[in-house]
Amino acid sequence: MNLQEVIEACDVGLCLLNAQRQIVAWNRHLADTTGKTDQEALLRPLEELIPQLAGPRFSKMVMTAVHANGADGALQTYFSLDNARHLFNIDENRFIRLSVKPLAMHPGFCLVQVCEIDDKLAKQEQLQAIGMADQRTRAMLSSVEDAVILLDAGGRVEFANLAAEGMTGYQSRLMAGRRLTEVYRVFDESGSEKSPLTLDMIIQGEGRQLMLKHREGPSLPIQQSITRLKNETGELESLVLVFKDTSQSRKLAAQLSWQSSHDPVTRLYNRTEFDRQLTRLLEQTAIEGGEHCLLYLDVDRFKIVNDNCGHAAGDELLRQLASLIKRSIRNSDLLARLGGDEFGILLSQCTMRAAERIADSIRHSVQGFRFVFGGKSFSQSISIGMVPIDKQSKDLEQILSHADSACFSAKDEGRNKVHIYDPVGSPAAKRHGEAKWVTHIRSALDQDRFTLFVQPIKSINSSGASEHVEVLIRMLDDSGELILPGAFIPAAERFDLMPSIDRWVIDRLIRYIVANRDDSLAAGRRYFVNLSGHSLCDEEVLQVILERIRSAEIPKGMLCFEVTETAAISNLTSAEHFMRTLQRFGCEFALDDFGSGLSSFGYLKHLPVEYLKIDGAFVKEMLDNAIDDSMVDAINRIGHIMGLETIAEFVENDRVLHRLQDIGIDYAQGFGICRPFPIEQLFASESERSL
Incomplete structure (x- = not known):
C-alpha cells in the first residue's frame, strides 16, 4: 500500500504538505470539509483553504514535523505519530483537531490530519468513532513489513503486529498487558544476552544497532526507533516501537565491502x-x-x-x-x-x-x-x-x-x-629514447627513407638448389647514412609501428620482383620476408598482402614469410588464420628463432610452416657446447620427420658449416656464408656484383 492509497483510505481528512505548507496530495474527506476541488487545492498553502490556520502556531507545527528525524522503515506514514496535535476554533460551535506527523521515508514532507469536531456530538458516538479508528489503525499496522509494538505510557504492550510476533516469538495476545522488557529482550551487540537493556535504555536507544533474543531461536541484529505520543497538555500517552531485522542488509553491506576491496x-x-x-x-x-x-x-x-x-x-x-x-x-x-x-x-x-x-x-x-x-x-x-x-x-x-x-x-x-x-x-630513460625514434620512423616512412638489403640462404646438403635470400630493412638518416634495424625496431614494436614498416617492406619487395620477374624465376629464387607479431594479428595487413600478391601475380612459392616462434605461439589462433590464408595464395612460412621458446615442439604441429630456422643462439656455440649441438640435431631430425626443411642461422665459420652438414641441416645463413648487401645488387650482372 503506497502513501497515496493510505491517505485516500482513511475516513478522516488527510493531506500531504511540503515545507512551504503547500498541499501535494489530499483525500475526499478534506475536500468535503473545505469545499474545494483538486484543481483549487493542489500546490496551495493549507491556510488559504482554512484561514483559521494562518499564524505562527501552524507554521511551527509543519516546520517541526518536516525537519524531524524519523526512523527507517515502512511505518513512516500517518502512523509515525508525534506530539504536534492542536485544536483550532473555526467558529463558535465548530472546532478542528489538527495533527501533523513527520515522514522519515519522505524527507521534506509531513502528513496533516484534519478532524472536524462538533460540540453537539454525543460522547458515546465519539467513543465509538475512536474505537473504530483504533481498529483500523491496528489492521493497517498488521499489514506493514516492519515490526511494530504499541505501548502505553508505562511501557506495557497494547498491540503487536505480525512482524513483531515473528521476530520476538510471542503472539500479540500473549504480549498484551506485559511489560515490554518481558517480550522484547534486546542487548548491545558488544554486550551479553545475560544483560538485556532496561525499558529506559530501550527508549533512549533509538537508531542503535541491537541484538534481539528470540523466544525460542537465535538472536538477530535489529535497528529500532521510538515515537512518543503526547496529549494536548504534553503528557506522554503512548509509545510506538518500530524495529526491523538488519541481517540481510548487513550481509549485503559486508558483500559490497568485500567486493570493493x-x-x-x-x-x-x-x-x-x-x-x-x-x-x-x-x-x-x-x-x-x-x-x-x-x-x-x-x-x-x-x-x-x-x-x-x-x-x-x-x-x-x-x-x-x-x-x-x-x-x-x-x-x-x-x-x-x-x-x-x-x-x-x-x-x-x-x-x-x-x-x-x-x-x-x-x-x-x-x-x-x-x-x-x-x-x-x-x-x-x-x-x-x-x-x-x-x-x-x-x-x-x-x-x-x-x-x-x-x-x-x-x-x-x-x-x-x-x-x-x-x-x-631505469627503463624510463630507455623508453624516452625509444619515443624519440617514433618521429624518425614516421618521417622515414613519409619520405621513403628505408631501403632493402638481402642475405643469401645457402643450400648445404643438395646440389643445384634454388637460390634463397632473406630480405632485411635499413633506415637512412638525414645524411644518407645507414641505420641498422636494431636501433629502431624496438621502438617500432613498442609504439605499434611495425605493421606500417612491414607493409612498406612487402610493397617495395614486390616492386623489385615485378621489375625483375624473369631473373627471379630463372634463379628459382625464394624471398624470405620477416613479419612482426603485430602484423600477424592485423587483418588489414593480411588484406594488403593478398591484394599486392594478386595484382602482381607473384608466382607460387616465391614468397616465404618468417614469423618468430614467440609471436606465433602468443597469437596462435590469429597466426594460424593469417598463415593458412596466405598459403592458399601460394605463400610459404618459416618459423624463425625456433627453439627459443619453452614449448617449441608442443606447438609445432599446430603451425602450418614449411621451414624451421633454428635459433642462432644454439648454432653459435654448438662446437663448444654439447647441449647446443644436441638441440640443433634434435630440431633438425624432428623437422625432417614432419616434412620440414631446416635453416641454421648465425653460421660464422666453416667449422660450424661442416658440423651442420654432418648433422644434415638443409640450409645455412650467416656472416660465414655472406654478409647482407643491397637488394639492387641481387639483380646486377655478375661483373657488376663483384665490383
Whole structure:
C-alpha cells in the first residue's frame, strides 16, 4: 500500500504538505470539509483553504514535523505519530483537531490530519468513532513489513503486529498487558544476552544497532526507533516501537565491502585496497621511519595460456599462482592482484636483503610450477621488480612507477628475473629514447627513407638448389647514412609501428620482383620476408598482402614469410588464420628463432610452416657446447620427420658449416656464408656484383 492509497483510505481528512505548507496530495474527506476541488487545492498553502490556520502556531507545527528525524522503515506514514496535535476554533460551535506527523521515508514532507469536531456530538458516538479508528489503525499496522509494538505510557504492550510476533516469538495476545522488557529482550551487540537493556535504555536507544533474543531461536541484529505520543497538555500517552531485522542488509553491506576491496577471480586484495594500504604505509613510514619493500610481479607469457585455452584457463592460472605465491610470503605481508597478469606484494618491516630472498623464492616456485589445463601443459615463469620504501619515499605514484620500471627491466633482461629498482639505469630513460625514434620512423616512412638489403640462404646438403635470400630493412638518416634495424625496431614494436614498416617492406619487395620477374624465376629464387607479431594479428595487413600478391601475380612459392616462434605461439589462433590464408595464395612460412621458446615442439604441429630456422643462439656455440649441438640435431631430425626443411642461422665459420652438414641441416645463413648487401645488387650482372 503506497502513501497515496493510505491517505485516500482513511475516513478522516488527510493531506500531504511540503515545507512551504503547500498541499501535494489530499483525500475526499478534506475536500468535503473545505469545499474545494483538486484543481483549487493542489500546490496551495493549507491556510488559504482554512484561514483559521494562518499564524505562527501552524507554521511551527509543519516546520517541526518536516525537519524531524524519523526512523527507517515502512511505518513512516500517518502512523509515525508525534506530539504536534492542536485544536483550532473555526467558529463558535465548530472546532478542528489538527495533527501533523513527520515522514522519515519522505524527507521534506509531513502528513496533516484534519478532524472536524462538533460540540453537539454525543460522547458515546465519539467513543465509538475512536474505537473504530483504533481498529483500523491496528489492521493497517498488521499489514506493514516492519515490526511494530504499541505501548502505553508505562511501557506495557497494547498491540503487536505480525512482524513483531515473528521476530520476538510471542503472539500479540500473549504480549498484551506485559511489560515490554518481558517480550522484547534486546542487548548491545558488544554486550551479553545475560544483560538485556532496561525499558529506559530501550527508549533512549533509538537508531542503535541491537541484538534481539528470540523466544525460542537465535538472536538477530535489529535497528529500532521510538515515537512518543503526547496529549494536548504534553503528557506522554503512548509509545510506538518500530524495529526491523538488519541481517540481510548487513550481509549485503559486508558483500559490497568485500567486493570493493577484493579481486573476484583470485579473492586477493584488489588494486584499490593495495593502493590504500600502500598509502597508509607511506604515511606511517614518513613519521616513524622503518624499512619496507614493494614487489611488483608480472606473469611471463600469460597471453599464451589465455589465447590458446581461453579466459577460464587464464583465470585458473592466476588462482593457482596466487596460492603458490602465498606460500613464499609471511602472514604479515599483503598480496594483491593489481590487474591483468600483475600482482603486488607489500613487505612491511622487511630489509631489502630479506625481500630479495622472498622474491627469489617466489621466482623459483613459479619456475618449477607446471600449469595443466584441457590436456595441455604450460611451464611458467614470473618477472619481479623490487623497490624499497623508507623515509625518502615520496608518494604512491612514484613508488608504483619505480616498481613498474623495475619489473619492466626484469622482463627486458629475458624474463624470469628479479630486478631491484635503479634510478640511474631505469627503463624510463630507455623508453624516452625509444619515443624519440617514433618521429624518425614516421618521417622515414613519409619520405621513403628505408631501403632493402638481402642475405643469401645457402643450400648445404643438395646440389643445384634454388637460390634463397632473406630480405632485411635499413633506415637512412638525414645524411644518407645507414641505420641498422636494431636501433629502431624496438621502438617500432613498442609504439605499434611495425605493421606500417612491414607493409612498406612487402610493397617495395614486390616492386623489385615485378621489375625483375624473369631473373627471379630463372634463379628459382625464394624471398624470405620477416613479419612482426603485430602484423600477424592485423587483418588489414593480411588484406594488403593478398591484394599486392594478386595484382602482381607473384608466382607460387616465391614468397616465404618468417614469423618468430614467440609471436606465433602468443597469437596462435590469429597466426594460424593469417598463415593458412596466405598459403592458399601460394605463400610459404618459416618459423624463425625456433627453439627459443619453452614449448617449441608442443606447438609445432599446430603451425602450418614449411621451414624451421633454428635459433642462432644454439648454432653459435654448438662446437663448444654439447647441449647446443644436441638441440640443433634434435630440431633438425624432428623437422625432417614432419616434412620440414631446416635453416641454421648465425653460421660464422666453416667449422660450424661442416658440423651442420654432418648433422644434415638443409640450409645455412650467416656472416660465414655472406654478409647482407643491397637488394639492387641481387639483380646486377655478375661483373657488376663483384665490383
